[in-house]
Amino acid sequence: MRIGYIGLGAMGGALARHLIGKFPLSVFDLNQKAVDSFVELGATAAATPAELGRNSDVVLLCLPRSSDVQAVLFGPNGLAEGLSTGKIVVDQTSGVPAETRDFARQLEEMGVPLFDAPVSGAMATAIAGTISIIASGPHTAFQTVLPVLQAISPNVFHCGERVGNGQTMKTVNNMMNVSCRLATLEVVAMGRKFGLPLQAMTEAINATTARNYTSQGMLPAIAEGRQSTKFWLALQVKDIHQAISLAAEQKVPMPIGGAARSILQIGLNTLGKDAQLEQMIGVIESMADTKFVGTSTNAETGDAK
Amino acid sequence: MTTIGLAGSGEIAAFVVRQLARKYTVRVLDVGDGSLRCEGTEKVDSASSLTKDVDIVALCTDSEAARDALLRSPDLFKSGSAASTILVDMSQGDPDETRLFAKDLSERGITIVDAPLHTENTEAIEEASAIFFGGPAPVLESVRDVLTAVCPKVIHCGEVGTGHAMRLVVASIAACNRLITYECAAMGARNGLAMADMATVLNKSSGYNSASARVLPALAANVRTADVTLGTWASDLRKASALGMRYGAPMLLATMARSTLDAASNRLGESSSIDRLAEIWEVDSGLPAPGAG
Numbered sequence: 001m002r003i004g005y006i007g008l009g010a011m012g013g014a015l016a017r018h019l020i021g022k023f024p025l026s027v028f029d030l031n032q033k034a035v036d037s038f039v040e041l042g043a044t045a046a047a048t049p050a051e052l053g054r055n056s057d058v059v060l061l062c063l064p065r066s067s068d069v070q071a072v073l074f075g076p077n078g079l080a081e082g083l084s085t086g087k088i089v090v091d092q093t094s095g096v097p098a099e100t101r102d103f104a105r106q107l108e109e110m111g112v113p114l115f116d117a118p119v120s121g122a123m124a125t126a127i128a129g130t131i132s133i134i135a136s137g138p139h140t141a142f143q144t145v146l147p148v149l150q151a152i153s154p155n156v157f158h159c160g161e162r163v164g165n166g167q168t169m170k171t172v173n174n175m176m177n178v179s180c181r182l183a184t185l186e187v188v189a190m191g192r193k194f195g196l197p198l199q200a201m202t203e204a205i206n207a208t209t210a211r212n213y214t215s216q217g218m219l220p221a222i223a224e225g226r227q228s229t230k231f232w233l234a235l236q237v238k239d240i241h242q243a244i245s246l247a248a249e250q251k252v253p254m255p256i257g258g259a260a261r262s263i264l265q266i267g268l269n270t271l272g273k274d275a276q277l278e279q280m281i282g283v284i285e286s287m288a289d290t291k292f293v294g295t296s297t298n299a300e301t302g303d304a305k
Numbered sequence: 306m307t308t309i310g311l312a313g314s315g316e317i318a319a320f321v322v323r324q325l326a327r328k329y330t331v332r333v334l335d336v337g338d339g340s341l342r343c344e345g346t347e348k349v350d351s352a353s354s355l356t357k358d359v360d361i362v363a364l365c366t367d368s369e370a371a372r373d374a375l376l377r378s379p380d381l382f383k384s385g386s387a388a389s390t391i392l393v394d395m396s397q398g399d400p401d402e403t404r405l406f407a408k409d410l411s412e413r414g415i416t417i418v419d420a421p422l423h424t425e426n427t428e429a430i431e432e433a434s435a436i437f438f439g440g441p442a443p444v445l446e447s448v449r450d451v452l453t454a455v456c457p458k459v460i461h462c463g464e465v466g467t468g469h470a471m472r473l474v475v476a477s478i479a480a481c482n483r484l485i486t487y488e489c490a491a492m493g494a495r496n497g498l499a500m501a502d503m504a505t506v507l508n509k510s511s512g513y514n515s516a517s518a519r520v521l522p523a524l525a526a527n528v529r530t531a532d533v534t535l536g537t538w539a540s541d542l543r544k545a546s547a548l549g550m551r552y553g554a555p556m557l558l559a560t561m562a563r564s565t566l567d568a569a570s571n572r573l574g575e576s577s578s579i580d581r582l583a584e585i586w587e588v589d590s591g592l593p594a595p596g597a598g
Contacts, residue, residue, distance in 0.1 A: 120510040132510045159502045169506050172493040176485055176512030183481035183558040190554035191474040196467060204460050204471050209425050209433045210478035212514030250495035252590040254488050255565060259557050288554045
């Protein structure tokens with residue numbers, strides 16, 4: 001099975017790297033340095049998405065937004081020009097489910113199934129090959145591509161035949177992660193102001209029903225002075241805007257998610273477009289006028305505000 | 306055999322009495338509706354008779370007024386014949402008030418320590434519940450066996466008051482975990498995701514939290530996960546919000562959770578289980594109720 005991979009950014013590059021040596025691999029990216037690094041490892045560079053499509057049986061995409069997927073699929077020299085009946089497209093973008101369904105409808109007319117398979121997890125899990133891949137779409141196409149997905153990570157889920165369910169699931173996951181992350185940090189900031197040590201709070205939270213992904217990963221990392229996330233804040237904001245949009249389309253109230261979105265937006269506006277998600281730790285600290293590690297708490301100086 | 310005198314009220318106090326009565330002689334002063342009756346316990350009707358000849362005195366009320374009245378009562382330890390002058394406060398009090406009570410009572414020779422219990426399900430007390438102890442380490446060692454008879458996990462948080470503060474931190478995040486899980490699951494369900502798929506995928510992904518691990522499978526199977534009440538949670542979050550205001554911590558999401566819990570408690574009744582929050586999200590999101598086909 002000849003594989004093509006389009007989008008060799010931080011996440012797409014980490015995912016595609018697992019395919020080197022396991023499948024004949026063609027790659028395409030606007031960043032020539034990223035392409036060169038794959039060629040050095042044995043991959044073939046395609047001049048255009050159309051050329052990549054002609055030389056592949058299965059094409060995976062991992063791009064920043066659905067609008068980028070639209071351009072790569074149907075723009076000049078687009079992937080669709082190189083596709084033919086029997087080939088399969090897998091969209092790993094954190095895209096908009098309805099738009100992905102529309103792409104799938106257009107390709108279906110060419111006899112090309114498209115299904116979505118976004119990933120969920122930290123960059124470290126993408127590199128380690130343990131990231132969650134959340135797929136949805138036609139079962140036959142999914143089964144054909146499953147060995148490719150399992151070469152990226154064994155943690156593959158299939159969430160039904162409806163294209164876009166995987167992206168919806170990822171959006172739900174992002175919203176839960178972000179909301180729990182910010183809630184945990186802001187409450188721990190309150191605990192710090194009272195004078196509770198971060199390590200003691202981490203132990204208490206993780207021993208009880210307060211535990212979550214952030215308490216198990218980010219809180220210990222803060223205490224140890226190491227980074228636990230590597231993700232652009234602007235992309236996180238984009239993901240959460242998508243979640244809020246999905247909720248609004250279906251008239252689902254998301255009061256806590258909405259407040260979480262606002263805090264992230266404040267963070268992005270304050271830090272700028274090049275900020276990392278990790279820097280939200282400092283935003284929460286400054287909002288509460290405290291430090292997660294150190295002694296600058298009101299309680300420790302004997303003052304309540 | 307160790308004798309424990311416990312003054313209290315409410316469901317958590319009833320659970321604590323039942324747990325202690327398995328191992329100790331327990332004397333009970335019920336300051337609530339009489340629900341603390343338990344086979345093998347001795348009922349008393351005053352603070353002074355509660356503390357007479359007991360080894361440990363514990364307080365566990367669901368009413369701030371009752372707790373304050375007991376702590377201010379001149380009858381507490383009045384007989385002077387208690388074997389110990391240690392008072393273990395297992396109620397959920399305000400941490401700063403606890404510190405002030407500790408200072409006042411110390412002038413009467415009474416040592417107060419705080420040891421509130423956090424649990425969402427007393428039937429699964431060993432899984433994700435804990436007692437948060439605030440007070441000197443030697444005092445903790447002297448009462449540790451009694452506390453572990455209630456809940457196996459006891460965490461020393463620091464000096465007096467820190468147990469109550471830690472429980473508010475934990476209660477706030479636990480409430481946020483659950484409310485976030487409901488609102489995100491409602492969004493997913495309205496957009497076509499199956500609850501069982503969400504339970505599988507989210508709990509193996511970065512969306513995982515303690516509530517998603519328990520609530521999502523329970524929603525798919527239509528079973529309950531908790532026996533604590535909306536009223537208790539709303540009260541905890543009100544105290545946490547007050548602490549945040551006092552210390553200058555914004556807590557935007559936890560404050561939203563406080564409002565949501567107060568609204569739910571008003572709509573469904575404060576004695577309703579927190580599992581009934583699912584009904585709020587189903588109605589507010591236009592989802593069919595479980596079993597409605």
